Amino acid sequence: MTKQTRLPRTTPEAQGLSSQAVIAFLDAVRERNLELHSFMLLRRGEVAAEGWWAPYRPEYPHMLFSLSKSFTSTAIGFAAAEGLLSVNDSVIGFFPDDVPEQVSENLAAMQIRHLLMMGTGHAADVTGSVQKDDHWVRAFLAEPVEYAPGTHFAYNSAATYMLSAILQRVTGQSLLAFLEPRLFVPLGMSEAAWETCPRGIAVGGWGLSVTTEDIAKFGQLYLQRGEWAGRQILPRAWVDEATSFHIDNDDGRANDWTQGYGYQFWRCRHGAYRGDGAFGQFCVVMPEQEAVLAVTSGLGDMQAVLDVVWAELLPALSDAEAIDPNESVQAELAERLAALRIDAPQGEASSPNESQLEGCVFRLESNELQLDTIALRFSAQGAELVIGNDRVGDQTARLGRGAWQSSRIRIDGIKQGAEQRAEGSFSWKDGSTLDIRLLLAETPFTYALALRQDGRELELQISANVAWEAGRVLTIRGRTAALH
Structure with a gap:
């Protein structure tokens, strides 16, 4: 050492x-x-x-x-x-x-x-x-x-x-x-x-x-x-x-x-x-x-x-x-120097749609990221994003309301799936689209997830600040799998 x-x-x-x-x-x-x-x-x-x-x-x-x-x-x-x-x-x-x-x-x-x-x-x-x-x-x-x-x-x-x-x-x-x-x-x-x-x-x-x-x-x-x-x-x-x-x-x-x-x-x-x-x-x-x-x-x-x-x-x-x-x-x-920062995205701090997403587990269609399920749990302070992946298990990322919150997660394919620091935040666009950011603080990557729910259907769009294919947006659809 x-x-x-x-x-x-x-x-x-x-x-x-x-x-x-x-x-x-x-x-x-x-x-x-x-x-x-x-x-x-x-x-x-x-x-x-x-x-x-x-x-x-x-x-x-x-x-x-x-x-x-x-x-x-x-x-x-x-x-x-x-x-x-x-x-x-x-x-x-x-x-x-x-x-x-x-x-x-x-x-x-x-x-x-x-x-x-x-x-x-x-x-x-x-x-x-x-x-x-x-x-x-x-x-x-x-x-x-x-x-x-x-x-x-x-x-x-x-x-x-x-x-x-x-x-x-x-x-x-x-x-x-x-x-x-x-x-x-x-x-x-x-x-x-x-x-x-x-x-x-x-x-x-x-x-x-x-x-x-x-x-x-x-x-x-x-x-x-x-x-x-x-x-x-x-x-x-x-x-x-x-x-x-x-x-x-x-x-x-x-x-x-x-x-x-x-x-x-x-x-x-x-x-x-x-x-x-x-x-x-x-x-x-x-x-x-x-x-x-x-x-x-x-x-x-x-x-x-x-x-x-x-x-x-x-x-x-x-x-x-x-x-x-x-x-x-x-x-x-x-x-x-003391004020240097990467701002969390700012939007509406809350939305009535939170109650519709709360407790829903969405099973995702087959996708290249091998994400199987996604779910959200909201609180007054923020939210928890639960991502299901058969290879690394369920991962829970904490999200602040318009501010970063820290957690440790595993993301398959990054750093060989090793646990790493993640900073998460969310806000609402027009009260209907949930804007989530996951900043992986030991990597160059920040992922933007845009979630839009329509009844039991979910559309998830994922992009990154940098990628080998610049500007690419991946769209994944899902459907409610279960209720808590």
Whole structure:
């Protein structure tokens, strides 16, 4: 178990950054309607500014999605430093029993470094195809390799999974167990969790959940080129190699996804580099400015976040050791940070229709979410939403009237059905449609449920703030199954 430690705190001005610049950053986030959940800005090893949009909190872990890849790369760096493997090792050499009958020349040439740089030689991401098989290693090795490894960039989460599988093969440990004494303990990180494949191997390319401060510490370790508390825990040469340009990914767009790719790190504009994950999870390292920015979010336009960083924060990171503070501006910033929140939807607090819904259990038609039943119980303070699912059992989420209420629930398909924090609220639209929000506070996801009853019939519409299919609304119908 790791002993958590906090990074030192300071004021923006003490690190050569004006509080006004942080306010401008927050203003830009609001004006562009960017749903950030947290941010932490480090300058010269100290936290210069930080904020959480309630009900997100500093102690909550957050799903990293592909930001997990940078942690997997770091594990390979440790393993290489200990002589357990080399980036020049052949991939098929680790899995002699899982290779196809006919090994192509390109597959035979694939090395660990090609997995790291997303240059496996696959024409496109093979992750979806690999996940259809219970044996992901075997499925990966069976995929056609169209290009000579190292010559073609294709972002490929299955390649990162193979790094995790190789590490477990050579160490006998899971990715997380291997990193615990080498990374999490020295940096004083929180307890972490990592999703696994059907065979129990950490998925590597996604699935890690840690706190915002853990992300910031990770970035600071890289900014310090592997040194922490006066000790070189990760070789400097690995940090330099992992964050360097290894393969061209320019597709003609002038953005931060076309600046080249390292070993599971993206090169950025302005001399920076980063790890990032879907829906706005970021660890941005700015060596020239001696700064690290950690961000968690729930948004679709990830470039918009970086654009705001480059426009508002980057120019304000001056060379000065410190600048004179403006106490009134500092007080304004403190007030703004304390007031950050994601509002619960506001509508009518109650409706006569509550009495019609009370006590009804609706059996839902077959649906892709595998929701079987839904029921509501109302009180003066709020309500309870009871969702029936044969795989994880009945789950009860508390809902506030126009305000968030906390509970812990399991949602099938998210974080492998693990229990997680949920913030719930409801209000009424026109007295007839019940508007429910479920904010999963350890993920980017907030679900909107619109319920409309017509006698014994129910129409349920479900959408999310972010999804792989943006803007999709799922409609499910149901019918009263029983009365309490």
